[in-house]
Amino acid sequence: xxxxxxxxxxxxxxxxxxxxxxxGSFVVWRxxxxxxxxTAHAAILGxxxxxxxxxxxxxxxxxxxxxxxxxxxxxAARGWAVDTTLGVLAHAALALGLVAISFVHGVRTDLxxxxxxxxxxxxxxxxxxxWGGAVLVLALLVWRWQGLxxxxxxxDLAHASGVNPNRERLILTLALALVVAxxxxxxxxxxxxAMLIIPAAAARALSRTPEAMAGLAVxxxxxxxxxxxxxxxxxxxxxxxxxxxxxxxxxVLAAGFGRMLRR
Amino acid sequence: xxxxxxxDRANGAGxxxxxxxxxDVSVAxxxxxxxxxxxxxxxxxxxxxxxxxxxxxxxxxxxxxxGIVPLTSGRVERVAGLRIGYVxxxxxxxxxxxxxxxxxxxxxxxxxxxxxxxxxxxxxLDGLGQRQMAGLSGGQFQRVLLARALLNAPQLLVLDExxxxxxxxxxxxxxxxxxxxxxxxxxxxxMVSHDLHVVMAASDRVICLNHHVCCExxxxxxxxxxxxxxxxxxxxxxxxxxxxxRHDHSHDAGTQNHQHNEHDHV
Numbered sequence: 433x434x435x436x437x438x439x440x441x442x443x444x445x446x447x448x449x450x451x452x453x454x455x456g457s458f459v460v461w462r463x464x465x466x467x468x469x470x471t472a473h474a475a476i477l478g479x480x481x482x483x484x485x486x487x488x489x490x491x492x493x494x495x496x497x498x499x500x501x502x503x504x505x506x507x508a509a510r511g512w513a514v515d516t517t518l519g520v521l522a523h524a525a526l527a528l529g530l531v532a533i534s535f536v537h538g539v540r541t542d543l544x545x546x547x548x549x550x551x552x553x554x555x556x557x558x559x560x561x562x563w564g565g566a567v568l569v570l571a572l573l574v575w576r577w578q579g580l581x582x583x584x585x586x587x588d589l590a591h592a593s594g595v596n597p598n599r600e601r602l603i604l605t606l607a608l609a610l611v612v613a614x615x616x617x618x619x620x621x622x623x624x625x626a627m628l629i630i631p632a633a634a635a636r637a638l639s640r641t642p643e644a645m646a647g648l649a650v651x652x653x654x655x656x657x658x659x660x661x662x663x664x665x666x667x668x669x670x671x672x673x674x675x676x677x678x679x680x681x682x683x684v685l686a687a688g689f690g691r692m693l694r695r
Numbered sequence: 696x697x698x699x700x701x702x703d704r705a706n707g708a709g710x711x712x713x714x715x716x717x718x719d720v721s722v723a724x725x726x727x728x729x730x731x732x733x734x735x736x737x738x739x740x741x742x743x744x745x746x747x748x749x750x751x752x753x754x755x756x757x758x759x760x761x762g763i764v765p766l767t768s769g770r771v772e773r774v775a776g777l778r779i780g781y782v783x784x785x786x787x788x789x790x791x792x793x794x795x796x797x798x799x800x801x802x803x804x805x806x807x808x809x810x811x812x813x814x815x816x817x818x819x820l821d822g823l824g825q826r827q828m829a830g831l832s833g834g835q836f837q838r839v840l841l842a843r844a845l846l847n848a849p850q851l852l853v854l855d856e857x858x859x860x861x862x863x864x865x866x867x868x869x870x871x872x873x874x875x876x877x878x879x880x881x882x883x884x885x886m887v888s889h890d891l892h893v894v895m896a897a898s899d900r901v902i903c904l905n906h907h908v909c910c911e912x913x914x915x916x917x918x919x920x921x922x923x924x925x926x927x928x929x930x931x932x933x934x935x936x937x938x939x940x941r942h943d944h945s946h947d948a949g950t951q952n953h954q955h956n957e958h959d960h961v
Binding site (some may be wrong): 460461462463505574578579581582585588589590591592593595633636639640641642644645689 | 761789792805827
């Protein structure tokens with residue numbers, strides 16, 4: 433049944449949403465949007481290194497994203513000016529990745545696939561990687577949910593209740609690196625942060641509890657994936673950006689609807 | 696009706712059981728020494744207030760006692776299995792995080808429905824469980840924090856400037872609530888304040904802190920101590936009476952409940 437490329441694409445989008453819904457909610461709550469960007473952009477550098485050393489792309493992406501995420505988290509914890517630091521790292525990593533990739537022969541034509549994703553070319557192997565990674569991230573977040581949420585509300589409060597906020601931050605950092613590796617094929621390095629933030633932001637307007645927001649973000653991400661694929665199919669638009677456009681459309685509707693509800 | 700001052704301490708006061716103690720504790724943050732050889736001891740049932748100017752290390756001392764900041768020297772000892780309820784200084788919930796009062800009470804440890812409802816009744820927020828935290832007034836918000844701190848039946852309540860941002864009736868109401876809670880549960884109370892006017896009368900002991908312990912004693916003794924006057928200036932003599940006066944004149948909507956319910960608790 434996985435022989436149909438469209439079915440594989442749809443499953444890839446839905447699988448990714450399982451992870452980006454809850455993780456994206458934390459990114460929004462903790463104001464880590466730029467953090468997500470920096471980590472995602474580092475993925476391009478990972479691609480370059482993987483190609484240069486003939487390693488699996490997923491492995492290279494995961495390793496470099498992890499290094500980047502840990503670096504940023506460490507600098508932030510040491511009190512570096514986070515906004516500036518992230519700006520420098522995010523763009524430096526992207527530019528460095530693009531330069532590095534130009535040294536690898538025969539990739540230039542594929543570059544767009546890494547920047548904007550290539551969901552229609554998802555193989556069965558990719559699908560296994562995406563679902564494996566997404567379920568792992570989801571399980572990690574569900575397992576640590578109470579502690580993560582407490583640490584997000586207030587670190588001192590969490591600490592006084594026996595939750596180590598540093599450990600929780602590390603778990604989110606790990607999850608973010610995993611999601612970046614998983615999402616590269618689906619939406620590409622430039623739009624990974626969009627898949628984290630937009631569904632969660634859309635869900636915010638319609639939710640009363642953190643759990644409802646995370647769950648709804650999964651649904652919105654999945655619907656946006658399917659709608660984006662449909663748009664891509666009928667209008668021949670690029671699939672990755674179409675998914676993000678669909679998510680943005682849902683966000684606008686949700687924000688308007690949420691406003692009506694509150695009246 | 697006023698039963699805030701005087702020596703009729705309810706259960707536990709001065710039973711001689713040491714709850715928590717800082718011994719010769721020093722803490723450095725970002726290279727600067729914030730606490731220098733501070734020793735503090737808290738017994739079961741006591742109310743102790745830490746007073747000090749801004750930046751004097753009050754919050755850091757609480758956080759050192761709670762084990763949140765690492766010590767550069769000295770140590771903190773607690774009685775085995777000490778249950779602490781903590782009300783932090785400021786808790787800004789990001790607008791992007793939807794959370795009801797009921798859900799908040801279950802973080803990070805799940806609270807049962809009956810427990811949560813009882814805690815809300817205790818702080819005068821009966822039936823507000825389904826409200827959004829972001830929609831609460833400042834006074835209600837602080838009461839929710841207190842309700843959460845009460846959930847594990849604490850032997851020690853630690854409050855870091857819990858009335859910051861409240862108006863005066865709200866502040867007086869909040870302290871009255873803390874006093875009621877203490878009378879009912881016998882929990883010891885350790886709080887930080889910069890507002891001696893409201894706090895001092897309810898305290899068994901006041902510790903003046905300015906990176907080190909300047910002076911320590913009963914409110915009366917401390918308010919007359921030269922070290923205290925050097926820190927806070929003069930004109931605090933009337934402070935002790937001020938609190939009792941306010942006790943009968945609360946205009947805060949949230950505290951009205953307590954005025955009406957007060958006899959039920961006695």
